[in-house]
Amino acid sequence: MSPHAPDAQRLFIGGAWVEPDGGHYEVTDPATEETVGRAPEASRDQVRAACAAAREAFGPWSRTAPEERAAVLGRAADIIRGHLEPYAALARAETGATTATARAMQVGVGAARFRRYARVEPTEWAIPPQINEAGPMGKAGVMGALAVRQPVGVVTCVTSYNNPWANPAGKIAPALAMGNTVVVKPAPQDPLSVYRMAEALEAAGVPRGVVNVVSGRSVEVGEAAVDSPDVDMVSFTGSTAVGQRIAEVCGRGMKRQLMELGGKGAAVVLDDADLASAVAGIGTTFSFYSGQICTAPTRVLAQRRVYERLVDHLAAYARRLKVGDPREPDTVVGPLISAAHRDRVESYVELGRKEGAVVVTGGERPPLERGFYTSPALLADCTNDMRVAREEIFGPVVVVIPFDEEDEGVALANDSDYGLIDYVWSGDVARAFRVARRLRAGGVGVNTVGRNMEAPFGGFRRSGVGRDVGSYALHAYSEVQAIVWPG
Secondary structure: OOOOOOEEEEEEEEEEEEEEOOOOEEEEHHHHHHHHEEEEEEOHHHHHHHHHHHHHHHHHHHHHHHHHHHHHHHHHHHHHOOHHHHHHHHHHHHHOOOOHHHHHHHHHHHHHHHHOOOOOOOOOOEEEEEEEEOOOOOOOEEEEEEEEEEEEEEEEEEOOOOOOOOOHHHHHHHHHOOOOEEEEEEEOOOOOOHHHHHHHHHHHHHOOOOEEEEOOOHHHHHHHHHHHOOOOOOEEEEHHHHHHHHHHHHHHHHEEEEEEOOOOOEEOOOOOOOOOHHHHHOOOOHHHHHHHOOOOOOOEEEHHHHHHHHHHHHHHHHHHHOOOOOOOOOEEOOOOHHHHHHHHHHHHHHHHHHHOEEEEEEOOOOOOOOOOOOEEEEEEEOOOOOOHHOOOOOEEEEEEEOOOOHHHHHHHOOOOOOOOEEEEEEEHHHHHHHHHOOOOOOOEEEEOOOOOOOOOOOOHHHEEOOOEEHHHHHHOOOEEEEEEEEE
């Protein structure tokens, strides 16, 4: 493993650890407000050099046998798993995630994703022969065909701050498995974990230039990683606003895109639902990454007959959750990523109050000396036209909206700019599936917030473009080529 400490980071370009032109900036622990380490600030020229290195490495890597690429990914998975504790400690310090979350959902899932794409899958499919009555040369005949998945080329991966292990791994691993090379631009808030991932890949034997990591707080770092002529595809996870700007650049260059953007997940709770199950699922908005997750069920639509009971149960649930130091084993809700983001979340709670919502509980700062904490907030008596019901807050805030008939609940759920993951709770599974099929979202959880990690993931409308996860990620990072011949 490379010996670089978190406070002496270098960029990873073309297989070399390079001193950054822009110096370093401090990475802050959101739980303590202390410095975790220093991250490198790349220049535009260094980002372009990383893209050029990936372009040079693409040809040899794309011609490497899939089994060899899979072996590299498998070794990387083993290395990451073998360093679980120190990697999790760093992830916790960078993000404020609880210890359990950092171990299982960040580093653990990151390792699992490298392991998943160490599995070799078919990339060619025979197409049934077709009899042409008269082809372009005027002769009838049988034509055979083969569909082949080819790598896209150089992929820029722009990753989110809420999970610096699982999110980058979910981009890097399938991209490499398909024979692409990558330039990774991690979120500026927590890039140190991504450099540990690069070290693991280096130790696993990834060839020079196949993986490159460039970080920085300046906008030009991200722009250079997107608009480089050496880049063929951009895979982005983040806000819809930033995704739209990236899509404009990609459009000018006809670059492929995979966009996983914002969410405002509707949780439709029908009048025959198991309320305990619904509360436990919706309550993950308060606890999981402190609500900093695009898939959270943040917009609850409750049928009138169970509305008041659901609000009461959610309020009681939120009040029971311990907010505090993520290193403490009984902590459930850690800090938000920064002081600025905490201020933004708190401003939404106040906005909801001004819009006429009832703040049933939460929204205030707990009595902690340091850290960017806010208590889980529940806003009731909301309407679907309120900003708190329409805009992504990205924090531990749940809004509850009553409805009467099933059709009304479906209409409210679909009346959104977003469509990533919605949820339905009902004691009648057939009814739940009927409602689920009417929801305009990329995914729907029926009586669960759990995920099947082979199911396609992505959103409708402003929640994104494309699908990944499982075999769908291999499709996302490839182009389909047809080879045709006379039979």
